[in-house]
Amino acid sequence: MTNPNRFLRIGLTTLFLGVTLILVAVLMSHQSTPSLAQEGTEEATPEPEDGGDGGVTAVPDPNSEDIVERGAYLVRVAGACQDCHYGGGDFNAVYEDPLNIDLSGGFAFAYQPWGTVYAPNLTTLGEWTDEQIENAIRYGVRPDGAALLPPMPYELYAGMSDDDMAAVIAYLRSLEPVENAIPQAELDGKIREDIRTVPELDPEAEFPALDFSDPLTRGTYLATHVSACLRCHGSLAEDGVSVDPEAPALGEVPQYTDFGEFTFPSLAQSELSDWSDEEIKTLIHDGIKPNGEPVFFMPFYAFANLTDSDVDALIAWVRSQP
Template identity: 35%
Template sequence: MNIRQALAVSAVAAAAAAGAARAETQLERGAYLVNVVAACGNCHTPFGPQGPDMSRDLGGRLVEKNPAFTAYAPNITPHETDGVGAWTDDQLRKAIREGLRPDGTIIGPPMPIMLYRGLSDADLDAMVAYLRTVPAVEGTTPKSEYNIPLPPSYGPPVSGVTAPAPGPTAEYGAYLAGPVAHCTECHTTFGPQGPMMDTHLGAGGNEWHGPWGVSVSANLTAHEDGLAGYTDAEIDAMIRQGRRPDGEAMAPPMGYGYYARMTDDDAAAIVAFLRTLPPLPDPH
């Protein structure tokens, strides 16, 4: 846990400390989203022997290998040839929110494009502005391979999205847990076409593979199989500290080290949203 918690970025900490004294700038907002709530590095930063290799932050890595696909998160640093340095801001926005690369190809899972389509215009702009400032990293990842069909698109072009008012509310928590942190993708039971949002929202049960072994996403609903027996403080500790009520450390791939810098209000908002999920038993 100490290694993952060490991922917190000093610039984000400084911005959080200064937040009460002055308005957040676009770059500070982008840094907070990329490095904390969205935890982009949790997929895009390669692992070394001791954990995430922050010398190659956002330089890309193998994310998931299963019978359906072998997915690599690409280099998203400003490197001109190996990363996204040659992309325009609009091209980078389209890749993040619409899953469309500049060459017209579609980005596949586990990139949660259907949720990212709900990113607000302001937050998307902030993330793009921040990604332009990170150190360029050399190196590319192989192309992802899919044994499932990818859609021709994820829908029409997106614009004009406004986030709910920030605050420790379930409404804002739904925005953070959905379009920003994509909790509802990993923790919603998968069917043949992906997460079954209409029938299994938050029920979990998905396997994720990595150097740590196999992790199964937890049930986040109000069912007794889920969070019904947990206090708000215990849920907060699991999100931001990666620690169960009995003190046991939780396993990746959940980005505890990133979430450790989440503000109290944002963590409270996510917990408030989770409390609204209809109770569902663990999938079998």
């Protein structure tokens, strides 16, 4: 990810490997509850998980009748929005409680070629209309008409279905407001539109839900428009700023950090020929690599609560890459 904190984390991890192993062990015991609960029974509703702080938070069900719960699945599990919008400044807290960590933002995306952009507070959108929230997520346009900047992957969320968008908005509205003033972006004297063009908005555009009985259709939808796997594993669009939603996952999106620019792995089949589907599943779902090492940077802590069928769908998508 574009997140220099994580480099710090890698550094710390190297120094304090023991601590990390304990953390991973704690995480695994924490996260094994929902997956075990699903074993054997196809699509069983996951058992409630202790959310800490006295509250009990169930793993959200993507097929719930409750739109807020469906939104929680999209934001907290499949979408991993907390990966960037987490509040409180301590990324380890995201690992510890991905379902409850507040989404009040504040993380600084420094070292981007366009300057420093801060992750906004998603708990205080109460004054925005649904359409304004949708325009931000789908088109990267703020209520004042200004362009949002990457790494917010609006270009990928652009294809989210109307139903899922409504659920995401309902969930964001349900969040308890957390006060956290977010600094203005620092763009070196440039305005946002110097960096990226705002698309023409079509309020009539419709995004019907797809037929998800085919795992590859579901997997491609999730990987592109919800989980945004392409923000890390994809390629840049022609504008040189946003991610190309159509391009295969060849690992060509530059990630900017204080360690310089680099890329994440390609998911081309030639790179994955040694991996079994089970190993890919363990990586996505548990954050463990075939050699037993923990995965860095990938939001597996969120994907850990994916339903089995969504993990299978994502594997079908990975296997469909050239």
